Amino acid sequence: MSSSTSAPGSGPLTDAGPVSLCAREPHVPADRLVAEMVPPPRFDSVRFATYVPDPNQPSQSEAVRVLEGFAAGLGGAHAVGGGKRGFLGFGRAKAPKTPAGPRGVYLDGGYGVGKTHLLASLWHATPAEPALKAFGTFVELTNLVGALGFQQTVRTLSGHRLLCIDEFELDDPGDTVLVSTLLGKLVEAGVALAATSNTLPGKLGEGRFAAADFLREIQGLSAHFRALRIDGEDYRHRGLPEAPAPFTDEEVTKAAYATGGASLDDFPHLLEHLAKVHPSRYGALTDGLRAVCLTGVRPVPDQSTALRLVVLADRLYDREVPVLASGLPFDRLFSEEMLNGGYRKKYFRAISRLTALARDAKGLVGS
Numbered sequence: 143m144s145s146s147t148s149a150p151g152s153g154p155l156t157d158a159g160p161v162s163l164c165a166r167e168p169h170v171p172a173d174r175l176v177a178e179m180v181p182p183p184r185f186d187s188v189r190f191a192t193y194v195p196d197p198n199q200p201s202q203s204e205a206v207r208v209l210e211g212f213a214a215g216l217g218g219a220h221a222v223g224g225g226k227r228g229f230l231g232f233g234r235a236k237a238p239k240t241p242a243g244p245r246g247v248y249l250d251g252g253y254g255v256g257k258t259h260l261l262a263s264l265w266h267a268t269p270a271e272p273a274l275k276a277f278g279t280f281v282e283l284t285n286l287v288g289a290l291g292f293q294q295t296v297r298t299l300s301g302h303r304l305l306c307i308d309e310f311e312l313d314d315p316g317d318t319v320l321v322s323t324l325l326g327k328l329v330e331a332g333v334a335l336a337a338t339s340n341t342l343p344g345k346l347g348e349g350r351f352a353a354a355d356f357l358r359e360i361q362g363l364s365a366h367f368r369a370l371r372i373d374g375e376d377y378r379h380r381g382l383p384e385a386p387a388p389f390t391d392e393e394v395t396k397a398a399y400a401t402g403g404a405s406l407d408d409f410p411h412l413l414e415h416l417a418k419v420h421p422s423r424y425g426a427l428t429d430g431l432r433a434v435c436l437t438g439v440r441p442v443p444d445q446s447t448a449l450r451l452v453v454l455a456d457r458l459y460d461r462e463v464p465v466l467a468s469g470l471p472f473d474r475l476f477s478e479e480m481l482n483g484g485y486r487k488k489y490f491r492a493i494s495r496l497t498a499l500a501r502d503a504k505g506l507v508g509s
Contacts, residue, residue, distance in 0.1 A: 160398040160406035164415040168426035172289040179276040182460030185262035193259050199374040208370055212247055213267035216303055216334050246335035251372035254494050257338040261306050264336055270303040280311040285422035300331035310339035329366050386504045391437045394468045397506040403432030409439045413447050421453040431463050439469030452492045459495040464503030472496040
């Protein structure tokens with residue numbers, strides 16, 4: 143669904159004044175969960191050709207080369223529409239037998255090196271109609287299982303040529319086993335896999351976890367994955383200016399009223415509201431927004447709240463929604479204990495993405 147539409151039940155956005163995210167409680171039907179398993183709007187136009195490798199990091203150019211070959215190898219009659227499906231996958235042609243060799247790739251690297259760009263480029267480059275390719279985060283995939291049930295999810299996705307999973311979560315052993323079992327069924331049906339991943343609890347190191355941890359956690363699927371290491375620094379900070387300092391409450395409020403399609407919320411109240419909305423609906427929560435304006439940004443009070451904020455930051459970043467804020471700068475959202483804990487990679491990713499969106503929002507405030 144286009145980000146220019148409003149959330150179900152929220153009514154269309156108007157220029158009469160800013161809306162409040164705290165007033166939105168969207169409901170997302172299961173068919174929307176399936177239909178939206180495509181690269182998010184931010185990655186609609188990315189391709190391998192638009193990825194700019196760091197000349198000091200040869201692994202980035204090598205990853206592009208390998209992924210281009212992987213995509214080219216996913217062609218065939220089934221991939222180009224030989225098995226057109228309905229919503230839940232009934233009536234499609236039976237998937238071919240799994241060929242020999244790895245049927246998956248795992249992109250191993252720190253945050254901000256362009257893993258999602260490459261994953262979306264693989265989705266676009268794979269020679270199959272969109273209905274035969276799926277792209278989503280680990281959370282979105284587990285939400286799909288929750289909405290459809292395990293067996294129906296297997297039937298829905300087993301006619302696909304490719305499943306891309308961004309930010310594969312290894313924090314919850316139960317969910318990891320669930321998705322690993324699902325992927326095993328899909329590999330048996332001939333579906334190719336591609337994944338990026340988040341860090342394991344307790345894995346502090348470089349801010350990312352090694353491919354060996356991913357391959358171990360997915361148990362019997364490890365033989366189906368080829369790991370591609372992508373070295374480099376966070377591209378969002380390569381040669382870019384420092385994040386803008388927060389504005390005043392008055393400046394943020396004035397900009398919210400002057401910007402069509404903006405929302406305006408008190409940050410602590412928004413954090414409370416996020417606890418009432420399932421994270422699977424955060425995308426719908428932001429439908430139609432052209433800017434998010436927040437007053438009174440302060441450190442998040444606990445880890446559960448922090449993890450919900452991470453999901454919201456991901457959805458806003460996917461949809462390229464600028465974030466204008468007053469209060470503390472975004473690099474002070476999370477405590478030192480959080481930044482040194484098992485979820486540190488998620489928090490650094492959220493800071494990186496919110497900082498980029500804050501840069502995007504700088505022009506909303508008049509000089």
